[in-house]
Amino acid sequence: MHYNSFNHVMRTRFGRKMYKLALDGGFTCPNRDGALGTRGCIFCSGSAEFAARPAGNITTQLNNAKALVADKAKDAGYIAYFQSFTNTYASPERLRELYLPVVQHPDVAVLDIATRPDCLSDEVLAVLRELAEIKPLWVELGLQTIHPKTAAFIRRGYDLPVYDEAVKSLHNIGAEVITHQIIGLPGETEQDIYATAEYIGRSGAAGVKFHLLHVIEGTDLAKLYGEGKLETLTMERYFELLAGCIRRIPPEMVVHRLTGDGDKRTLIAPLWSGNKKHVLNSMNRYFDEINLQQGSLLI
């Protein structure tokens, strides 16, 4: 095994395959609604997603999402996954009202919510603690990079110590942290990318999601790309950098994702990433060739 994969860990931990049910709590993001900014992170296609949100209350969404995978998910467990926007950006009352029925749902084994580290007030953490006492709670944080220059360029909107503080607070309430890193951000060198992976590995996060930088229609990144001010990675280079990151994180860290999951219809570049099957097959071949071992370059 080249890396500690999500599927492997799920089978060991829950004794079965786990499926993610994508749910939408109807949140926005402080980086979009004007609290921090209005244009969002430079790569974020949030506005388009906002228009295409699923309708229905959360239990209906859950049942619909379950029905979609029912055929292939016999005997599987479910992870209720709130991915879009900032899923703790609301009053504690609203969060409790939304998430409590989800964690109490008999088919849900894990609650997984993505958010920003600067949207975890003490009151919000108190609600998350309640939830974590009922079922395992995963909180995903979009760090993307540890480098201040890149963070400013992508308009992330918070500084690195805010991430460190969030990881500590989430540990204290019994949540597991999954941190996101984007590989291929403008201006970052190989050393910069590896430094971020090493930092995530030491930060206390239990898992990591690696993403390739995608250029998506309607984003400010797309404008830069259109003006010829941005290059995206080739598939081969992405694999090299990804392998370098995996070699620098602890062997027990769960690797939840190895590529982004962009929408092919709005993908501008790199177009090779749209062929997921080919990408994953080529990636596995490359990992075999180099005999990749997670953590082999851990310092």
Ligand code: SF4
């Ligand atoms: S990437 Fe996340 S934090 Fe950034 S603007 Fe989009 S929803 Fe907000």
